[in-house]
Amino acid sequence: MNRYTRAVTVALLLTVVLAGCAPAATPTPAGPKVITFGCAVEMTGAKSTEGMAMKDGLDLWVDWTNSHGGIEVGGESYNVEIIYYDDESDPQTAAKLTEKLITEHGTKLLFGPFSSAITIATAAIGEKYEALTMATLANGEDVYNQGYKYVFSCLPPAGNYLRLLIEMAATQLDPKPETCVVLALDDPFGLSCAEGIDRYAREAGFEVLLYEKYPSDAKDLSSLLTKVKGLEPDMILASSLFSQAMLITRQAKELNVCAPLLSFTVGPNFPEFIESLGPDADYVFCSEWWLPSMGWSCPVFGSAKEWGDMFVERYGYIPSYHAAAGSAAGVLYKLAIEKADSLEVDKIRDALASLDVEIFWGPHAFDERGRNIKGGSAPIQIQDGKLVAVYPPEMAEADPIYPFPCWDER
Numbered sequence: 001m002n003r004y005t006r007a008v009t010v011a012l013l014l015t016v017v018l019a020g021c022a023p024a025a026t027p028t029p030a031g032p033k034v035i036t037f038g039c040a041v042e043m044t045g046a047k048s049t050e051g052m053a054m055k056d057g058l059d060l061w062v063d064w065t066n067s068h069g070g071i072e073v074g075g076e077s078y079n080v081e082i083i084y085y086d087d088e089s090d091p092q093t094a095a096k097l098t099e100k101l102i103t104e105h106g107t108k109l110l111f112g113p114f115s116s117a118i119t120i121a122t123a124a125i126g127e128k129y130e131a132l133t134m135a136t137l138a139n140g141e142d143v144y145n146q147g148y149k150y151v152f153s154c155l156p157p158a159g160n161y162l163r164l165l166i167e168m169a170a171t172q173l174d175p176k177p178e179t180c181v182v183l184a185l186d187d188p189f190g191l192s193c194a195e196g197i198d199r200y201a202r203e204a205g206f207e208v209l210l211y212e213k214y215p216s217d218a219k220d221l222s223s224l225l226t227k228v229k230g231l232e233p234d235m236i237l238a239s240s241l242f243s244q245a246m247l248i249t250r251q252a253k254e255l256n257v258c259a260p261l262l263s264f265t266v267g268p269n270f271p272e273f274i275e276s277l278g279p280d281a282d283y284v285f286c287s288e289w290w291l292p293s294m295g296w297s298c299p300v301f302g303s304a305k306e307w308g309d310m311f312v313e314r315y316g317y318i319p320s321y322h323a324a325a326g327s328a329a330g331v332l333y334k335l336a337i338e339k340a341d342s343l344e345v346d347k348i349r350d351a352l353a354s355l356d357v358e359i360f361w362g363p364h365a366f367d368e369r370g371r372n373i374k375g376g377s378a379p380i381q382i383q384d385g386k387l388v389a390v391y392p393p394e395m396a397e398a399d400p401i402y403p404f405p406c407w408d409e410r
Contacts, residue, residue: 033078035071035343037333038101039111040122045089046217049242049270050114050322054137056315057326058082058111064301064310064327071334073343080330087113091121098122102129108345111329112151114322115241116140116158116189117216123151132349135370136329137322140188144369150345152352152366154329156375158189159196161265161287162237165379166197168391169235169261170204173402177234177261181210183224183248185239190216193239193265201237209233214244221247225257235261242267245286246276253280253407260403261285263379269320274385282384283404287377290321290328290361291389293397294378298360300331307360318387328361335359 039058042051062080070077083105087094094113098121101107108131112119119138126133127148135143139155169177180201184194191213198211209231214224225248228236236259238248245267252262263285267273274281292308301307307327311319332355337343340351356365356374363374379391381400390400 032070033076035078035080035109035337036105036107037080037082037109037111038098038105038107039082039113040085040087040094040097040101041111041113042089042115042118043084043086045087046243047089047114047118047241049272050137050266051087051089053270053320053322054114054326055084057311057319057323057328058136058330059326060311060314060323061327061330065330065334071337073337073341080334082111083107087118089118091118094118095121095125098125099129102126102131108132109333109348110134111136111326112138114138115187116143116192117187119143119151120146120188123148126150130345132345132352134329134333134352136325138189139371140190140192142188142192144371148370150349152332152370153372154325154332154361154364155289156372156377157196158192158265159199161193161239161377162197162263162379163200164377164391165263165285165287166200166204166206166237168379168400170206172391172400173261175403177206179207179209179231179233180235180237181212181228181231181233181259182208183228183236183238183240184211184213185216185241185244186213187216189241190239190265197237197239206235216241216244218244218247220251222251222255225251225255228259229255229257233259235259235263238262238264240264240267242270242273245284246273249277249280249284256407258404258406258408262404263287268382269380269387271317271320274382274387279385279410280407281382283382283401285379285381285390285400288321288380288387288389289375289377290324291378291380291395293389294362294395296358296360296362298331298358300334301327301360304360304362324361328359331359331361332357332364 085097112135114137116138139158245264268286336351340347
């Protein structure tokens, strides 16, 4: 099956209809019962890079779970399956497909898509039908400010994204930066990130010379970057997704914008960033919610490194946190269902709310809004075409290279 086309995973044995409060599950004579999950995700469109990485992580979790005894409920073992639809990176499409998953396929256990902007739309549908949403890759505050009871975040809050990078800049870099500009991607995720960046930068004593929003669909940011160049900041800190990080880096080179530190929230952690930019990707920073070197242990996958090795063996590329989040979301569902010892949605919801666990992704516990309040991120930098952790010291694989060599001096 082509992984970039609309995909619907059909159970070969039996679909368990998780509708209402107490879904029924009856085995066929030939095989185990099956728990069916639903997921509308970006397989095509502007956010497909992130969406497909998440799907790879979900698929790895499905196969691993089914080959390792499934999920145990009431003394019986259940296999798992996911019904996928391509939301085409569009919120309205995602909302319609989420409703279809609930009303036509009967599943009330959902994996949310990539991006807060789209998850806001899908979580509203889930709440309407009292269907659970594990927001796999959405940590913008707007998702969790709606008063919803049935949405939980795999990621920590977006505002924490560059907190440790700013701490690193304040305590580890020589000469110490003094000024910065904050470029804010104008969508729910980007603004949540940028507000946190701005707050932590000021708290660390940095002078914020500019805080400016830019459109999520921008094709040309040369005017904004020319403005930034004139301010001569020590740091450019941008909330971004993959496409924006690519655009800003390319145009920064064209305009010879040479801040000593250039960092994004998302983008450089994708293999495509390095593959597309080559040596121009070197020295760029971002932060990762997850790395295989972080040393977390897991009751399901063993450790961060073991999961990472398994992923590389299966897919042939080094996973970003987007892929790891897919498997992590599945693990959280498995742990909650087994803790609830039930397939009743409200019992699974209560079990999720009470989790306080460490898995290969890191620590997880949820506040009353469904946010993961225990996770964190680590600054990474591209050095000689490779991503390396540079802070905090206990996780660092190399020292940060600073200041950024100017484009015309490379």
